Amino acid sequence: MGMTALIVIAVVVLFILFVIGIYNTLVRLRNQVDNSWSQIDVQLKRRHDLIPNLVETAKGYMQHERGTFEAITNARSQAMGAKTVAEAAKAEGALGEALSKFLLVVENYPDLKANQNFLAVQEELASTENKISFARQNYNDQVLFFNNKTQMFPSNVIAGMFNFIKRDFFELEAPTEREVPKVSF
Amino acid sequence: MAAVLLLLGYIIGIAAVGTDGGYIGLIIATAIWLLLTLISFSSGDQILLSSSKAVPVTHKDYPQLFNVVEEMAISAGLPVPKVYIIPDHSPNAFATGRTPKSASVAVTAGLLGRLNRDELQGVVAHEMSHILHRDILFVTLAGIMLGSIILLSQVFMRGMCYGSMGSRRRYSSSSKGAGQAQVIILLIAILAAILAPIMAQLLYFALSRRREYLADAGSARLTRYPEGLASALEKIASDSSPQLAYANKVTAPMYIINPFKKGLSLSDWTSTHPPIAERVKILRSMAGASFKDYSDAYKNITGKRTIVPPLALTKEDVELRQAAAESRQQEIKSKTHHNIGDIIRQVNGFLFLTCTCGLKMKIPPNFKDSKILCPKCNNLIDLPRK
Numbered sequence: 001m002g003m004t005a006l007i008v009i010a011v012v013v014l015f016i017l018f019v020i021g022i023y024n025t026l027v028r029l030r031n032q033v034d035n036s037w038s039q040i041d042v043q044l045k046r047r048h049d050l051i052p053n054l055v056e057t058a059k060g061y062m063q064h065e066r067g068t069f070e071a072i073t074n075a076r077s078q079a080m081g082a083k084t085v086a087e088a089a090k091a092e093g094a095l096g097e098a099l100s101k102f103l104l105v106v107e108n109y110p111d112l113k114a115n116q117n118f119l120a121v122q123e124e125l126a127s128t129e130n131k132i133s134f135a136r137q138n139y140n141d142q143v144l145f146f147n148n149k150t151q152m153f154p155s156n157v158i159a160g161m162f163n164f165i166k167r168d169f170f171e172l173e174a175p176t177e178r179e180v181p182k183v184s185f
Numbered sequence: 186m187a188a189v190l191l192l193l194g195y196i197i198g199i200a201a202v203g204t205d206g207g208y209i210g211l212i213i214a215t216a217i218w219l220l221l222t223l224i225s226f227s228s229g230d231q232i233l234l235s236s237s238k239a240v241p242v243t244h245k246d247y248p249q250l251f252n253v254v255e256e257m258a259i260s261a262g263l264p265v266p267k268v269y270i271i272p273d274h275s276p277n278a279f280a281t282g283r284t285p286k287s288a289s290v291a292v293t294a295g296l297l298g299r300l301n302r303d304e305l306q307g308v309v310a311h312e313m314s315h316i317l318h319r320d321i322l323f324v325t326l327a328g329i330m331l332g333s334i335i336l337l338s339q340v341f342m343r344g345m346c347y348g349s350m351g352s353r354r355r356y357s358s359s360s361k362g363a364g365q366a367q368v369i370i371l372l373i374a375i376l377a378a379i380l381a382p383i384m385a386q387l388l389y390f391a392l393s394r395r396r397e398y399l400a401d402a403g404s405a406r407l408t409r410y411p412e413g414l415a416s417a418l419e420k421i422a423s424d425s426s427p428q429l430a431y432a433n434k435v436t437a438p439m440y441i442i443n444p445f446k447k448g449l450s451l452s453d454w455t456s457t458h459p460p461i462a463e464r465v466k467i468l469r470s471m472a473g474a475s476f477k478d479y480s481d482a483y484k485n486i487t488g489k490r491t492i493v494p495p496l497a498l499t500k501e502d503v504e505l506r507q508a509a510a511e512s513r514q515q516e517i518k519s520k521t522h523h524n525i526g527d528i529i530r531q532v533n534g535f536l537f538l539t540c541t542c543g544l545k546m547k548i549p550p551n552f553k554d555s556k557i558l559c560p561k562c563n564n565l566i567d568l569p570r571k
Contacts, residue, residue: 130252130256134259138262
């Protein structure tokens, strides 16, 4: 008893504190990942809610664009019915594309562009699009931090012990965006 | 800065009371500092906001400003701060508060009227980075420290003027040698009282300049679009309206650009902000949007060592994005003083009414009648009352 015992106890206590610290960091990072995921969810829902409003405001002005409206409405119902994350990513990508096509068509309708209600909806829609991409950006940042922590020494040992599993990045898939243009010589 | 404050307190204490007085001086200095800290912790942001005449606004009043703030809060992963508008023509913005939860962002009407969406986003992101980096707390604390130092030396100097008669009598009663030593200590104290505020200010300003660069880097990273902030800074710098009415030297570092116009050309030690031209150049030469890209651009432009802390310099792949299509098309050239005046009026409770003949009326809040006569078509219009 004496000096050596004290030192051993001190080392053990320090080690336990060290493990607790890493564990807490991992929990904090995982919560941040979950939290930023829910933020994406909130914004996607918001986009779904805005679409009927948008269609309603624009319909009166754009009677010859039935196809554009149908594309949006279909994409919306598909996105709302999506079950898995992969499905959702695909459907949301399609919806985003339908919306940007719609906003291009709007350019041909100066009356609509001058409508106060439409301008308000358009601002909300544009902002929601931004919020979705910023939420995605933040989610991917958080996932990167978390994954780094779970894979790097020494935190990876503790992550393995307590079953912290690495997360996937969230990429919105726009079908046309992913196609690589073919170049022939 | 704390060291400057305590040293000043110690020297003044010795000079005023005698060799044992150093500790009394220390205690007084600490007490002043504690008192000011308590005040500013409980209501510092409110004091700042109300002294700059800021008015709180909601999503309903200014959808775009509010949306942009929300977007940046999401991007930074922070709670949405309170949004204020300062009814002033000069374009500027600041963030305040103690923690991200209690933070506020204020922009002037002049800023809102001049910038397009992307530029506004860049400015708000800069303020959001101040919140994210806890600069708002730092500026509050450092500002208090600076305030305490100035207060202490002012009190001492005033006391010297009034109390010189009484102390001279005391010196004459002691022996000649001790009297000389006291005079020397007194001289040192006066020197310290003059130098300490200057030193503390230089320190404060140096720290604040560094934080401005970091907030610029943070803004680029949050928006992935440094051009937005760069062109906003250019617009703000080329603005010719008079300087902000309600700002002072201690609150200056909180603004996105120095609210004092004369300081703009100075890039030396006495400036709270780095020169705008340099900030714009750095932002424009960024290859990506990460802190590493900003740091590289900073080193290239200034030729100095990086200001970004090494922890943030991890290699990350952050690509720049395109300008929002909307802002490229609607580079509205006529968003002028007329527009800014409207924002100021709306913030001040003016009512906006469009008559059936198309005439737009701005009705001041002290207009009491329930009906108003349109000056163009002589229609009587009912005023909507809240």
